[in-house]
Amino acid sequence: MRKVAILSYGMTKVDKHWRKSLRELYGAAAKKAMSSVSIPNIDALIVGNMCASDLSDQNNIGSLLADYLGITPSTAYRIEAACGSGGAAILGAYTAVASGMYDYVLTGGVEKLTDGVGGNTTYSLGKASDAEYELFYGSSFVSINALIMNRYMHMYKTSRETFADFAVLMHKNATKNPYAQLPFEISRETVLNSDMISDPISLYDCAPVGDGAAALIMCPLDVAKTITDSYVEVVGIAGATDTINISSRSDLLTLNSTVAAAKKAYAMANVSATDIDVAEIHDTFTITAALSVEDLGFCEKGRFGKMLSSGGLEAGGKVVINPSGGLKARGHPVGTTGAYQVAEIAMQLAGKADKMQVKNAEVGLAQNIGGSGSSTYVTILRRP
Amino acid sequence: MRKVAILSYGMTKVDKHWRKSLRELYGAAAKKAMSSVSIPNIDALIVGNMCASDLSDQNNIGSLLADYLGITPSTAYRIEAACGSGGAAILGAYTAVASGMYDYVLTGGVEKLTDGVGGNTTYSLGKASDAEYELFYGSSFVSINALIMNRYMHMYKTSRETFADFAVLMHKNATKNPYAQLPFEISRETVLNSDMISDPISLYDCAPVGDGAAALIMCPLDVAKTITDSYVEVVGIAGATDTINISSRSDLLTLNSTVAAAKKAYAMANVSATDIDVAEIHDTFTITAALSVEDLGFCEKGRFGKMLSSGGLEAGGKVVINPSGGLKARGHPVGTTGAYQVAEIAMQLAGKADKMQVKNAEVGLAQNIGGSGSSTYVTILRRP
Numbered sequence: 001m002r003k004v005a006i007l008s009y010g011m012t013k014v015d016k017h018w019r020k021s022l023r024e025l026y027g028a029a030a031k032k033a034m035s036s037v038s039i040p041n042i043d044a045l046i047v048g049n050m051c052a053s054d055l056s057d058q059n060n061i062g063s064l065l066a067d068y069l070g071i072t073p074s075t076a077y078r079i080e081a082a083c084g085s086g087g088a089a090i091l092g093a094y095t096a097v098a099s100g101m102y103d104y105v106l107t108g109g110v111e112k113l114t115d116g117v118g119g120n121t122t123y124s125l126g127k128a129s130d131a132e133y134e135l136f137y138g139s140s141f142v143s144i145n146a147l148i149m150n151r152y153m154h155m156y157k158t159s160r161e162t163f164a165d166f167a168v169l170m171h172k173n174a175t176k177n178p179y180a181q182l183p184f185e186i187s188r189e190t191v192l193n194s195d196m197i198s199d200p201i202s203l204y205d206c207a208p209v210g211d212g213a214a215a216l217i218m219c220p221l222d223v224a225k226t227i228t229d230s231y232v233e234v235v236g237i238a239g240a241t242d243t244i245n246i247s248s249r250s251d252l253l254t255l256n257s258t259v260a261a262a263k264k265a266y267a268m269a270n271v272s273a274t275d276i277d278v279a280e281i282h283d284t285f286t287i288t289a290a291l292s293v294e295d296l297g298f299c300e301k302g303r304f305g306k307m308l309s310s311g312g313l314e315a316g317g318k319v320v321i322n323p324s325g326g327l328k329a330r331g332h333p334v335g336t337t338g339a340y341q342v343a344e345i346a347m348q349l350a351g352k353a354d355k356m357q358v359k360n361a362e363v364g365l366a367q368n369i370g371g372s373g374s375s376t377y378v379t380i381l382r383r384p
Numbered sequence: 385m386r387k388v389a390i391l392s393y394g395m396t397k398v399d400k401h402w403r404k405s406l407r408e409l410y411g412a413a414a415k416k417a418m419s420s421v422s423i424p425n426i427d428a429l430i431v432g433n434m435c436a437s438d439l440s441d442q443n444n445i446g447s448l449l450a451d452y453l454g455i456t457p458s459t460a461y462r463i464e465a466a467c468g469s470g471g472a473a474i475l476g477a478y479t480a481v482a483s484g485m486y487d488y489v490l491t492g493g494v495e496k497l498t499d500g501v502g503g504n505t506t507y508s509l510g511k512a513s514d515a516e517y518e519l520f521y522g523s524s525f526v527s528i529n530a531l532i533m534n535r536y537m538h539m540y541k542t543s544r545e546t547f548a549d550f551a552v553l554m555h556k557n558a559t560k561n562p563y564a565q566l567p568f569e570i571s572r573e574t575v576l577n578s579d580m581i582s583d584p585i586s587l588y589d590c591a592p593v594g595d596g597a598a599a600l601i602m603c604p605l606d607v608a609k610t611i612t613d614s615y616v617e618v619v620g621i622a623g624a625t626d627t628i629n630i631s632s633r634s635d636l637l638t639l640n641s642t643v644a645a646a647k648k649a650y651a652m653a654n655v656s657a658t659d660i661d662v663a664e665i666h667d668t669f670t671i672t673a674a675l676s677v678e679d680l681g682f683c684e685k686g687r688f689g690k691m692l693s694s695g696g697l698e699a700g701g702k703v704v705i706n707p708s709g710g711l712k713a714r715g716h717p718v719g720t721t722g723a724y725q726v727a728e729i730a731m732q733l734a735g736k737a738d739k740m741q742v743k744n745a746e747v748g749l750a751q752n753i754g755g756s757g758s759s760t761y762v763t764i765l766r767r768p
Contacts, residue, residue: 001483001484021516044623050443051437053437054438057511057515057520058515059434059464059466059512060466060511060512060628060754060755060758062754062759063626063754067625067627067628067629067632071625072625072627072640073624073625073626073640073644073645074624074625075475075622075625075645075759076623076759077463077465077475078463078465079464080443080444080446080461080463080464081444081446081447081460081461082443082447091459091461092461092480094483094485095476095479095480095482095483095485096476098484099385099479099480099483099484100482100483101385101478101479123441127437127441127442127443129444131441131442132405132442238459239460239461240456240459241446241450241456241457241459242451243451244444244448244451248451256456257456257457261457370446371444371447374447375444375446375459
């Protein structure tokens, strides 16, 4: 199997981009990635997106974006795995390069959630659940995760304050990220006193809705070395699934897809959780952060609160979690979130994260979830 | 690059499957593919689909189907390229196997168009065009293709009768296909006198709307040889794009994406158009058949009518086109059509096409188009 590198990347701020169409948004990110390296051409475009059909009345965005970028007749298609679309697109792009079929693959994702021509964003996001068994009966993403959070609080005697403190940390991190949607500090009380969305999840336990695009160019490792000094190697990558319907799970508090994907990716990279210096994890809600940190193996089940309060998730701790601010404060343009994460880890390992920089980061991990844990895509990068 | 084979396949009849959900429909096809060979597990599920979000309120169908089939924690995601989703999924699955990441990949596609919980099928299909420049101004797929057909008739002095004769041939072929949606013969007059949809395209110039699923298992060639005698090798595969908006094209009568994808696939397979014994081509409308036959290199531009009337597209002719009945009469469940085509060609080359069988077929080709030619995926198979 050909070794693969992230050659370059570009992203837009996560925001309400009401003046930019889908193609303009992705175009802005892709042009940054394309203009920062000198390469002969793009062979394929593999782009992640979830909601364009519902909210922009646009499918076929592989062709749309290839046309806009002037890279026809390159191969192009879209990959969708709900909120995991960005991570899945990067996995698809990885196999495209590793196979030897394509040398330069433009990937990443784009999502516009805040000003659709039609559709309802909450309902559209609900289509990531099992529509016939969850959505049609009134379950939304937040209500499903509220069930999980209640269960966690009961099983592990955890208070809302613990979850609030994670949100506080994410907002603090985001103040150093020029691409973050919510780059301002909040207090524990901000979270506790914010509107209750679905008990016990309050507004500030939730990732915001936003628009954004992140683009990456992937190529063979040997080729990357001849082009730039700031490439990073993809040393582990894997996807895994769990039941889509949460009622079918034996344990609400384990993300089986994250456990399985992490196991495969760690084995491929020949590392363990203790080797990870920095990670961008999928904190759709503060409860999702707890499960993710535990299921990636950064601490034992139920010990998230302890690790957080002891500073284990910050600089100087066991692993720096979400220096970007995470979904909570960088933002969560769903189908492109996984692409932001991988670009952010690449930026960290290349030493180009400016104020967000984690010192001496050598190995980093991105974890991107589709649905309520129905799938997870884990990517592990290493500094050359 | 690891060589790749089609190990097995299964499909449902294209029909109005009002009693089957998305998962049941794909499940029926996948179970046929899975039960016909003995393999240890499925490593990944890569499925093509266009309209599930609009018409079934369901995204995240990679996870949905993996869960239904009981193959979690396999990796899973959906690939979408409008009407080319099935062909694009097979290309994605090809790179997944060729890369060495996965040994057994379940692919293909599923589509339900006839009884959606919401949405409008014609409008949903229109999202394959450039929404901001075509759909929002009232263009539909049929109206765009009517412009192209008018131009063809003018440039090449071709009558509606010529196109009608292609529809007649497709319906004749479909009578031998147990999976065809419209397995009955029609006359030239049936077409000429059918309702005018968008002049000069009448009802019988159009592929019907239908539901269906086709599943294929792909694996390394060396592995396939140890499992079954009826595998076929994927010797050439490629995708290519053109402008999504037809007003940006220099020539309305050339499908640049088909020309480019065919050129790459022929080169990879080390064959030329004259070596193809049987082809399943993308005849969304009878005009699309004319452009496809010409742009795949089976005859010169403008000579489609001549080739058709001389029997060149039937048994004993230059190349047998659409023994399945094609989109016109097998049916066109959009995001899975490309998967039907590849399964049908595999069936031909394995000598298992029963009444549809093309004698002594050694090399076959499938051509699947996304949008109005914005992308094309070409797959070339060879009998071992």
